Amino acid sequence: MGTSPQSDFLRALFQSWSDRMAANPAMTLADMRSLCDECHQPTLEPEGVTYKSDVLAGVEAIWALPHGADTKKVILYTHGGGFVAGSAASWRKLAGHLAKHLGATAVVIDYRRPPEHPYPAQIEDSTAVYKELLARGFKAADIVTSGDSAGGNLAISTVLKLRQDGVALPGAVIAFSPWLDMEHVGKTLQTNAATDAFISKALLEALSGMFLGEKGSRTDPLANPLKADYTGFPRLYINAGSAETLLDNAQDLERIAKAAGANVTLSVGDGMQHVFPLLAGRAPEADDELRRIAQWFKGA
Template structure:
């Protein structure tokens, strides 16, 4: 166990998810405001990283939070898109996780407060990510020194932003990292059912509501920038994927790996045994999460 790891006899992330599931079951008519307030608790399982400062800023017209580890290389930036079904989650709920990753990699991170659904359906979220990428380039950051990274729906966006940049003929990020990416907008994943008893949060019904919010009934669920399972991955940057073996979305990462590999992409997938959705949220509390960040840091440095 790493020196700063907090020991616990419970899986704090699983327990948080179980609590949220109970709240949602008891309040089926919960307002979006309260729904978002509940999911802003997502930071709770993550230990506050040491020697990191935070700064609110607006980049490319998009508000967010800079995570600035002491000694982090400011010329290398993680463009972090948070999870939450495109409708909940925030820069605040994810700043500690983004800071842990930045610290492990020796870089800085900018966590976007991108426009959320249902007020802003697809492709607003992708457009915001591209706007931040463009602004980072204008500020002097080299494209190969930008990593798009995200979790769950934000993992979808980390991939979709890179795809959108290619579609627009712009430079690509140097690499892409996605934690438990949720990309299947058709809701057809096999592990939605085979892992239904072990995933403490994700259900097909929860995803259906989020799909309706972001696609708004007007966007085809096979649209590649909404559902990267239908995208052309030729020429895509190096890609690192994680997932937990007991989560309902593990097959999203597995299908992405296969699609990318067939297109010739340098892709790495790590499925962590017994772990829940976006298990790196346990950074600082779990040896499994901490070791995953070390593994990503090694992968990142090997590609430099």
């Protein structure tokens, strides 16, 4: 079975980015951020979801509030964009779809971005927002950390930092195509280079350099969660596409976390690109995946 015609929207968008970057080798970071703000385009507006701006622990955010959702449950969502790009505004629709499927609310945060704010500014922001949610009365077990790509890294590393700090951990973690490997040693960087329309080793090297800055380490478990210990980690759902170069980040995470005794589910979309749930509302593959996540979540 091939992929749906609708799913090609994401591949075509990513390919257009690759083509525009290749045509403009001197592309500025501001230009790259503008490209990434197109990430909302594949996602159709979810029905029955309203949005609200907020500031939590000094971090600007957008709430996604599905009609009839359990307001005691919340998804803390960290957006993708290689850490350096992306925004709550461009990812609010995906968070809205996820929240609607889970029957929860979601809050998408505008964490500080490198190179202006290198690691660990991002994890400081995400953990501060988590603690603010606790202070607002949410129970740890009713919080889910979730994110995609670089934000998938943050959804995981936030929990690792909370554990380090002795803070009660969330009930679950959901990571879409997480980018975890800061050493860039994964085999699928080469084997899937021809099928991934956007993510390349050269791009990741540039992004990780900005993320880590002068002081960050490529093997720090909070920057590279493939180096972390997953003993006592919350139940974890990992998603990836079989066509993407970061596929083995997801596969390695599953292996490492399972070896530590964690409850892990890995779902790989056949023929799909990086963060294919961005196609929510448009392509059947994304909507089917969100339904599977909801079954997993509610089946605790």
